[in-house]
Amino acid sequence: MAAMARALPRPGRRFRWRIWASAGGARGAAGGAAAGPQDYDLLVIGGGSGGLACAKEAAQLGRKVAVVDYVEPSPRGTRWGLGGTCVNVGCIPKKLMHHAALLGHMIQDAHHYGWEVAQPIQHDWKKMAEAVQNHVKSLNWGHRVQLQDRKVKYFNIKASFVDQHTVRGIAKGGKEILLSAEHIVIATGGRPKYPTYIEGALEYGITSDDIFWLKESPGKTLVVGASYVALECAGLLTGIGLDTTIMMRSIPLRGFDQQMSSLVTEYMESHGTQFLRGCTPSHIRKLPDGQLQVTWKDGISGKEDMGTFDTVLWAIGRVPETRSLNLEKAGVNTNPKNQKILVDSQEATSVPHIYAIGDVAEGRPELTPTAIMAGRLLAQRLFGQSSDLMDYKNVPTTVFTPLEYGCVGLSEEEAVARHGQGNIEVYHAYYKPLEFTVAERDASQCYIKVWSLLCTGDAHGRNPPHLL
Numbered sequence: 251m252a253a254m255a256r257a258l259p260r261p262g263r264r265f266r267w268r269i270w271a272s273a274g275g276a277r278g279a280a281g282g283a284a285a286g287p288q289d290y291d292l293l294v295i296g297g298g299s300g301g302l303a304c305a306k307e308a309a310q311l312g313r314k315v316a317v318v319d320y321v322e323p324s325p326r327g328t329r330w331g332l333g334g335t336c337v338n339v340g341c342i343p344k345k346l347m348h349h350a351a352l353l354g355h356m357i358q359d360a361h362h363y364g365w366e367v368a369q370p371i372q373h374d375w376k377k378m379a380e381a382v383q384n385h386v387k388s389l390n391w392g393h394r395v396q397l398q399d400r401k402v403k404y405f406n407i408k409a410s411f412v413d414q415h416t417v418r419g420i421a422k423g424g425k426e427i428l429l430s431a432e433h434i435v436i437a438t439g440g441r442p443k444y445p446t447y448i449e450g451a452l453e454y455g456i457t458s459d460d461i462f463w464l465k466e467s468p469g470k471t472l473v474v475g476a477s478y479v480a481l482e483c484a485g486l487l488t489g490i491g492l493d494t495t496i497m498m499r500s501i502p503l504r505g506f507d508q509q510m511s512s513l514v515t516e517y518m519e520s521h522g523t524q525f526l527r528g529c530t531p532s533h534i535r536k537l538p539d540g541q542l543q544v545t546w547k548d549g550i551s552g553k554e555d556m557g558t559f560d561t562v563l564w565a566i567g568r569v570p571e572t573r574s575l576n577l578e579k580a581g582v583n584t585n586p587k588n589q590k591i592l593v594d595s596q597e598a599t600s601v602p603h604i605y606a607i608g609d610v611a612e613g614r615p616e617l618t619p620t621a622i623m624a625g626r627l628l629a630q631r632l633f634g635q636s637s638d639l640m641d642y643k644n645v646p647t648t649v650f651t652p653l654e655y656g657c658v659g660l661s662e663e664e665a666v667a668r669h670g671q672g673n674i675e676v677y678h679a680y681y682k683p684l685e686f687t688v689a690e691r692d693a694s695q696c697y698i699k700v701w702s703l704l705c706t707g708d709a710h711g712r713n714p715p716h717l718l
């Protein structure tokens with residue numbers, strides 16, 4: 251539930267945008283926008299989950315709004331349209347391919363339910379990828395139409411700050427545009443990390459920015475990392491029948507309940523995903539036949555080992571997109587350790603009329619629904635007289651591994667650390683989904699866990715369990 255606080259009244263200043271001619275270039279606007287002076291109440295940098303939600307909400311409240319969005323191609327050259335990470339290289343293609351993998355599993359179950367399916371079943375990557383990519387392209391188009399319908403001006407430009415109210419954009423042809431606005435929202439998200447210190451990592455590896463846009467099957471794949479992206483990608487690749495290995499240097503799903511995380515990886519292992527535990531890659535070489543030879547250090551045995559793969563997927567975390575924004579020109583402060591933008595409970599940065607939402611903001615969950623809600627609430631506070639703040643506590647999340655894992659609140663480890671072992675009670679239950687019974691599926695990792703605070707309070711000396 252959102253906590254309540256009073257939003258500060260904003261001065262009613264208006265700002266103008268001007269079109270700048272680059273050296274030797276003609277005056278004109280990018281993307282066919284008409285030349286001439288215009289005012290913006292709100293300028294949003296980044297057309298992803300948070301930015302689009304904020305812009306649309308502000309426009310619905312009758313404000314003059316512009317969104318700038320630009321996708322820097324991945325090192326591999328993959329590019330995509332409007333909508334940000336979730337739509338193009340995150341939740342949407344991931345969930346659809348996860349579904350493709352689950353369907354494969356269901357086809358295996360189908361004969362128990364009377365379906366006669368010819369064996370062996372085959373999966374066609376090309377067909378799946380094309381269908382998923384076409385759906386994503388339709389979403390890109392849908393976002394453009396929604397902006398147009400709400401009269402939000404869209405600029406396909408890469409933005410950086412000139413001063414506290416002005417942003418410069420470079421359009422595809424190199425043309426420069428200056429846009430100014432009363433309020434500016436930074437919603438530029440993040441991009442996958444590359445371990446550039448590893449020889450061959452950038453040259454031969456890919457990331458989640460590429461995997462969903464591959465036209466050909468990735469084949470035998472090594473996934474490096476052990477969090478959401480790594481486990482989800484490895485799970486779906488295994489599910490569609492590819493030889494898949496996860497290389498993890500430490501524990502799976504850091505920050506999640508470790509008992510539950512182990513159940514997730516045990517299930518994956520029993521369904522074909524291979525795990526190299528305690529290992530870190532040291533270099534990648536391309537062999538004459540095109541395969542990638544990966545050398546790694548086994549931290550447990552201390553030995554070096556080697557394997558060949560068709561694809562190496564880095565899933566080792568993400569970096570916020572703040573480096574090219576020229577934040578210092580506007581006086582917006584970042585955390586020097588991770589380059590995320592420092593924000594307060596109003597989503598305001600160190601500059602009161604510049605805000606940051608979504609993955610780019612410090613201390614926020616990197617999830618689409620929170621970015622969307624934060625964007626909507628921010629627009630309402632700025633223009634709709636609402637004073638509701640985004641409440642980031644107890645945000646539920648799901649890891650879309652072959653056995654899906656949903657959770658909310660503190661893990662058992664965090665609960666013990668916060669409240670003490672003697673002050674909590676943990677409830678465990680195995681369960682068997684009904685559909686597993688007929689298909690005789692193994693349900694040994696289907697598990698529910700709830701912890702509650704032990705406390706005295708009601709007439710019986712105990713409160714009912716608190717689901718935190």
Ligand SMILES: Cc1cc2nc3c(=O)[nH]c(=O)nc-3n(C[C@H](O)[C@H](O)[C@H](O)COP(=O)(O)OP(=O)(O)OC[C@H]3O[C@@H](n4cnc5c(N)ncnc54)[C@H](O)[C@@H]3O)c2cc1C
Nearest residue numbers: 296298299300320334335336340409439608609616617618
């Ligand atoms: C593989 C994967 C799977 C995921 N699955 C889920 C899931 O199942 N559920 C979930 O809740 N979350 C999921 N996420 C996380 C989710 O995608 C992000 O939390 C969400 O997209 C963040 O939204 P955002 O608005 O902060 O930024 P983004 O959606 O990343 O949008 C930022 C936009 O700004 C643009 N931009 C950057 N710099 C500039 C600039 N200088 N000028 C102009 N434009 C710029 C970017 O190109 C991008 O279009 C997943 C992420 C990944 C990588």
Ligand SMILES: NC(=O)c1ccc[n+]([C@@H]2O[C@H](COP(=O)([O-])OP(=O)(O)OC[C@H]3O[C@@H](n4cnc5c(N)ncnc54)[C@H](OP(=O)(O)O)[C@@H]3O)[C@@H](O)[C@H]2O)c1
Nearest residue numbers: 475476477478479480500504565566567616617648649650
């Ligand atoms: N279903 C969903 O909602 C969903 C799905 C995908 C992504 N997301 C969002 O996207 C965010 C990013 O996820 P992510 O999985 O990319 O990153 P992440 O949560 O930051 O995890 C990074 C993983 O890579 C490992 N790692 C880091 N550096 C490494 C290195 N140099 N060598 C080897 N391993 C390394 C980490 O191991 P250590 O633990 O040892 O550090 C960890 O396992 C998440 O926080 C999540 O909010 C959400």
